[in-house]
Amino acid sequence: MTVERDWLERSADQIEAVLSRHKADGVVLGGVVAPRFVQFHVRPHPSVRIQRIIALAEEIALALGCASVRIARSGGVVHIEMPRSLEAPVRLLRLVETLGREIPPHTAVLGVEETGRPLLLRLPAPDVVHLLIAGMTGSGKSALARTILASLALCNAPERLRIVLIDPKGRGFAPLAHLPHVEGGVIADAQAAVNRLRVVVREMERRDEEGISAPLLVVAIDELADLLQTGGKTAEATITRLAQRGREAGIHLVACTQKPTAQLIGGAMKANFPVRLVGAVATRDEARYASGVPDSGAEKLGGRGDFLLVAKGETTRFQAAWIGESECRALNAPRRQGEKGGAGRHQT
Template identity: 35%
Template structure:
C-alpha cells in the first residue's frame, strides 16, 4: 500500500487479502527476514487505526539522529511544559517530544549498550536547556558511580550525586516527607497542583517552588540490596507525588520480575524499552513482545501516557564529551559566582581562579569530600588558593567547608526537613567513644563553634547521636559547657587534636 523511509528503519504497509489471518502473517517473520537478508524484522499486525499490516525493515545504511537537531527546532522551544524533552524521531523521521509532567513517571529498561544511559542524558540535557535552577531541580541516584557523576556541580542539582545505596533509601524517604510538606503548603494556599500554587505565588509576590525530578540509574542494584526498603517510598512517590511537582525516572538493565515488580509496573504506566535479550524480558517491561527485535543504539519502544499502544522511536545521540562540556560550562558559571561571593573577589579574578581550578580538576572539593581521593584533592585545592589569594590554610579550609555546605541551594522543604544519612540511631556501650567523634571534633574546630544541629548538618547524624557526640566532646575538653541557647565555644586548635586522641587511644 505504502512505505515510509526513516533514518533507521523503513516501514512498509500491506493490506492482506480477505480471509487471510493475521496470525499467519506474523508467523512468517523469520521467512521474511531470510528473504530480506535481515535479522530484525518487526511485524505490526494490525497497524493502529489503519486496518493494515506494517513491516519494519532495518535500513542498510543507518543514519544517526543527533539531539542538537531536535533541540534547535522551534517546536522544542515552543513547548509549554518545563518538563518537556526531546525523545527522538519516529520511523518516518518526524521529531517526537514528550512531557514528563503528563506521564507523570517514567520506567526505562534495556540491556547494556542499548542506549539507556544516553536516553537519560538527553532527558536531563533537554530539561536544563529550557529551565533555570529555580524552575527545575534534580536528585540523581547512581549506584554505579559513573553514569550520572558527569553532572556533579551543575546548579540544577538539589544535592550531590547520591552513590551510596543506604543514602539512596534515605533520600527517597525524605522525598516522601518533602511531598507531604508540599501538600500542606498547597492546602494552605488552596492550590490543586504545583502550577496553580506557583501562579498564586507569582501574583502575591511569594517564591514559587521548583519541579523536582528524581532519576535512579540501575534500579536493579538498589532493589536487590535494599529490597522493600526502597520499594515502599518509591511506590508512595509514584502514587501521590505528581500533583506537587515531584517526578520519577527509573532505569534498569535487568528487566526481570524480581526487579520490575507488580507494584513498580502498576505505578509506572509510561515505559520505554530498549533492546533486550529475550521475549520474556520484553513482556516484563511492556506486557508484550517486540523489544527483543529492536536494533540497539537508541532504538526503542515507547508506551505514551493514556494508551497501551507501542510507538517505535529512535533516540537521539548526545556524546559523553558533549555532556561533559555542558556540565562543566554550567558548573563554571555557577562556581564563579560562588567564589566571587565567598572570597570577596573582583569578577575578573574570580574567573581566573575558577578557570585554573577547572583546568587542574581541583573544583570537586567545593562540592563534596566524601569519596576516595577527594581529601587529597582538597589539600591541593587549599594549597593553590593559599598561594593565589595569600590566605592562611585555616581560613581557606573554613571557606571551602562553608561553600560545600551551601553549594546546592536548598529548597524550603530541605530547611524544614533536613536530609540525614540514617534515621536509625547507633547503639554504644556505656563509656564507649562514638566512631564519628574525631571527625566531629575536626568539624567543630573548623567551624569555630559547636552544636548538635551543626553535627546533624555536617555529618548527617540523627539528633540523639549528635547530642551524645557533643557531650563526649565536652568530656574531652575540646568544647566548653553549654551557655543557654548559644553554640558552645571551641577550646583547642586543630594541631592539638591529634595529641588528645592519641592519648585516648593509648
C-alpha cells in the same frame, strides 16, 4: 544511504510472495523509510491470523536478506520492519536549537520518530507522570536517560527544575553531576540513596500539606533493579510511594533497568509507570514485561538508541537523541531558546 524505489518495490513483492507461499496472504500498501529501519505496511487477508504472519518472521528476513525483521500490528495494518544502518546519531543540542520555542516547560526531548518529526514528552501531563526506561546493555537506555535530563536542564531554569541523580554504578549520570539543577551530585551508595529517597518523600508530604507542586523535582534512578536489590524493602517502599503520590506534588521518577522481569515490573510499579521507553531486550518475555503490551517486537530492536515509546497501549518507534559526555559536561545553564523552531510531536 538512499533507498531506491525499485528496491522497495522488489522487497514488497518478496514479502507478498512469502505470505502467499505460506497461505497467509496480504498486500503491501506502502511504507516508511526511517533513519534506522524500513517499514512495510501490510494489510492481511481477513481470514489470516496475525500470529501466522508473526511466525513467518524468519522466512521474511531471509527473503529480504537481513538478519531479522520486526513485526507488529497497528489497527488493521501489520508493520514489517527491517533494519538499516544509522548514518549519524541524532544530536540533542542540534535538535533543541531547531525546536527553539516549540519546547514547552518541563518537556523532555526524546529524539525523532519514524517520520522524522521530533518526539517530545511533557512530564506533568496526566498520561505521563513517571517514566520507565528498559533495555539490555547496548540498547542506549542510560544514554536516553541522560538525553531526557539534559534536555530538561537546557530548557528550564534551576529555580523551576530540580534533579536528584541516583546511580548505583556511578557512571551513567556522572556527566550531569555539575549541572546547577542537581542536588547533591551523583548518589552511588545504596544506603545514601535510600536516605535521599526518604528526604524526597518528606518533601512530597510537605508539598501536599502546603498545596504546592513547584519547582518540578525529577528523581532519576539508573539500574533500578540493582537499587531495589541492595536497598531492600525500604527502597522499594519509598519508590512505590513516590510513584503513587508524587505527581500532585510535582515529583516525577525517571527509572532505568536492564532487567525487565515480572517481579520488578508488577503491582504498584506497573500501575504507576504508564509510559515506557523500551530499547532492545533479549527475549519476547522481557519485551512483554518491559512494554506492558504483547508482541511489541522490542526483542527485534537494533540497539544504539532504537526505542519504542509505549503509552496508552500504543507504540511509537523512535531514534533517541544523543548527547556526548563531553557535551554534557559543557552544559552550565539553560540556554536561551531561539526565535524559530519546527513543530514536534508532543505526548500529553
